Amino acid sequence: MSEQRSTSPLEVGTEVELEITGIAHGGVSVARHEGRVIFVADAIPGERVLARVTDAKKKSFARAAVTRVLDASADRRDHIWAEASVDRDPEERPGGAEFGHIALERQRVLKAEVLVDSMSRFGDIELAAEEDEDFADVLAELVEPADGDDEANGLGYRTRVRLHVDPETGTVGPYAARSRRVIPVESLPLAIEGINQIAPLFEQMGGLQTVDLVAPSADDPRMLLTEVGSKSASGANDLVRELVEDRGFIVRAGGFWQVHREAPAMLFGAVADAVSALAEEGLFDPAAGNLDLYGGVGLLAAAMAEAAGQGLKVTTVEVDEAATDNAAENLSEIVGALAVTAKVDRHLADLLKASAPVRDRLRRGTVVLDPPRSGAGGNVTAQLAELSPQNIVYVACDPVALARDTKSLLDSGYDMLELRAFDIFPHTHHFESVAVFTRGE
Numbered sequence: 159m160s161e162q163r164s165t166s167p168l169e170v171g172t173e174v175e176l177e178i179t180g181i182a183h184g185g186v187s188v189a190r191h192e193g194r195v196i197f198v199a200d201a202i203p204g205e206r207v208l209a210r211v212t213d214a215k216k217k218s219f220a221r222a223a224v225t226r227v228l229d230a231s232a233d234r235r236d237h238i239w240a241e242a243s244v245d246r247d248p249e250e251r252p253g254g255a256e257f258g259h260i261a262l263e264r265q266r267v268l269k270a271e272v273l274v275d276s277m278s279r280f281g282d283i284e285l286a287a288e289e290d291e292d293f294a295d296v297l298a299e300l301v302e303p304a305d306g307d308d309e310a311n312g313l314g315y316r317t318r319v320r321l322h323v324d325p326e327t328g329t330v331g332p333y334a335a336r337s338r339r340v341i342p343v344e345s346l347p348l349a350i351e352g353i354n355q356i357a358p359l360f361e362q363m364g365g366l367q368t369v370d371l372v373a374p375s376a377d378d379p380r381m382l383l384t385e386v387g388s389k390s391a392s393g394a395n396d397l398v399r400e401l402v403e404d405r406g407f408i409v410r411a412g413g414f415w416q417v418h419r420e421a422p423a424m425l426f427g428a429v430a431d432a433v434s435a436l437a438e439e440g441l442f443d444p445a446a447g448n449l450d451l452y453g454g455v456g457l458l459a460a461a462m463a464e465a466a467g468q469g470l471k472v473t474t475v476e477v478d479e480a481a482t483d484n485a486a487e488n489l490s491e492i493v494g495a496l497a498v499t500a501k502v503d504r505h506l507a508d509l510l511k512a513s514a515p516v517r518d519r520l521r522r523g524t525v526v527l528d529p530p531r532s533g534a535g536g537n538v539t540a541q542l543a544e545l546s547p548q549n550i551v552y553v554a555c556d557p558v559a560l561a562r563d564t565k566s567l568l569d570s571g572y573d574m575l576e577l578r579a580f581d582i583f584p585h586t587h588h589f590e591s592v593a594v595f596t597r598g599e
């Protein structure tokens with residue numbers, strides 16, 4: 159494509175020179191062009207770049223992708239995935255490693271900035287440095303790395319990868335960034351070795367829609383194939399074994415399990431730490447009506463038990479019946495554990511109608527919740543506020559959703575005791591947060 163450095167009006171394909179001023183949620187940086195905000199892919203705050211406009215439909219903002227770096231940040235690195243380099247046409251770059259051109263430590267600072275900004279704008283929480291502490295140090299330490307990631311430069315961690323099949327050519331690969339075009343690639347640098355060994359990157363797989371690659375920690379890696387027109391993948395219901403420290407979990411091969419090899423242990427540890435800290439403050443009651451909402455196969459209920467002991471009473475609530483069955487088995491040694499298949503809002507609505515003694519037990523309880531990306535939302539946070547459990551441990555994969563739900567909880571009289579964040583998706587903009595709330599006096 160020929161280079162057109164014209165400015166207004168912005169049109170798709172136009173190249174513009176931009177000063178990158180900050181980071182936005184979603185893995186893009188921020189610049190301004192003649193008063194209009196531009197979200198720029200593949201840039202780093204502080205850089206001056208040439209970027210091609212990729213979307214100009216909205217009046218208030220446009221989107222662009224870097225085509226040439228004019229003044230590079232000291233944190234710029236060769237992209238960890240050769241195919242995603244800025245030397246390539248933006249449309250030919252695979253998605254899924256949108257921070258792969260940034261030094262790992264700076265990625266974590268950018269994630270911390272997004273968390274701090276989200277909490278300030280949507281959560282009414284200003285995260286500040288202590289006296290004698292530099293805020294830059296707070297940002298550098300807020301998002302905790304997973305074991306082994308610094309040594310491996312954040313590569314080789316994914317135990318689950320979804321590839322797509324081009325309906326015309328049968329080529330297998332990831333989607334391009336911001337589109338549903340399949341991009342052929344030579345390797346999957348974020349995936350663990352076992353997945354790279356079985357990935358059919360050089361095969362034609364016409365007739366298929368997706369190829370899911372799964373490498374459980376205590377089972378053989380495998381491919382789950384979904385045919386065009388089918389809703390389920392072959393082998394998705396096979397049970398595989400996962401190990402977290404020395405505790406075993408069964409999960410369906412196609413079911414939800416944290417993607418980073420260390421993530422289950424990290425989140426297990428974070429929830430167990432939170433429960434232990436609450437117990438030390440006299441705020442945790444193992445015999446109360448404790449809940450693990452959006453509980454999957456019971457990972458976080460098991461973490462509560464790790465801290466509280468086998469006498470824990472806890473109910474996991476999960477919409478997927480098969481995952482609930484797995485949770486029942488995974489938690490079978492915890493006599494007081496119950497696994498329920500239900501939508502969280504329906505289950506909470508039922509609990510709100512329960513008898514006074516049951517409501518009292520819930521009021522003394524601790525709720526762990528780990529909702530999907532959209533967060534718990536206003537309805538569920540309002541139900542929680544009405545149930546009024548003593549503590550809420552909120553595990554979140556989206557900082558903005560967490561911040562919005564935080565605001566609802568603070569408005570309902572909860573105090574935030576702790577906020578941690580975990581870099582369990584290196585080279586992407588994603589990260590996980592764990593926020594601990596307790597009911598105010």
Ligand SMILES: C[S@@+](CC[C@H](N)C(=O)[O-])C[C@H]1O[C@@H](n2cnc3c(N)ncnc32)[C@H](O)[C@@H]1O
Nearest residue numbers: 414452453454457476477478501502528529530
């Ligand atoms: C982020 S996963 C967490 C799973 C589990 N806590 C873990 O760490 O493995 C979210 C889970 O919520 C379930 N889910 C999604 N929407 C739900 C709803 N409205 N009610 C109950 N469960 C839901 C999904 O099936 C998924 O298992």
